[in-house]
Amino acid sequence: MNECVFCKIVKREIPSDKIYEDDNFFAFLDINPNNPGHTLVIPKNHYENIYSLPDEILCDIGPIVKKISIAVKKGVNADGINIIMNNDIAAGQIVPHAHFHVIPRFADDGLRHWPRKSYSNKEEVAKTAGKIKKELT
Secondary structure, eight states: OOOOHHHHHHTTSSOOOEEEEOSSEEEEEOSSOSSTTOEEEEESSOOOSTTTSOHHHHHHHHHHHHHHHHHHHHHTTOSEEEEEOOOSGGGTOOSSSOOEEEEEEOTTSOOOOOOOOOOSSHHHHHHHHHHHHHHHO
């Protein structure tokens, strides 16, 4: 099996514009940014997505994402920040290595959020909530 592109970036086999690195995490500029400063924060070890990411790694990456978000916002003088993690192809995950997008936002950047949908009635809401709650047990 071929090693993933993010693992190759961590090993310096593929160049990147590194923003941050410690023993467990690595952050670098996205090569196809939504806006200048768009940064990816990844665990150095390979985990495909949030489902396989160990809880301790998820807990440890949170403060790193926060630190990077503050630096990106100040560094590019952004009006706001989106933090996104795409999981699975249907959700837009392109690289199968768990990663968080830190996307600087500007009031006039033209980016739009996804359209909202409505439930058809209160019964549909209750049924959907019930299905999700059942999976938590």
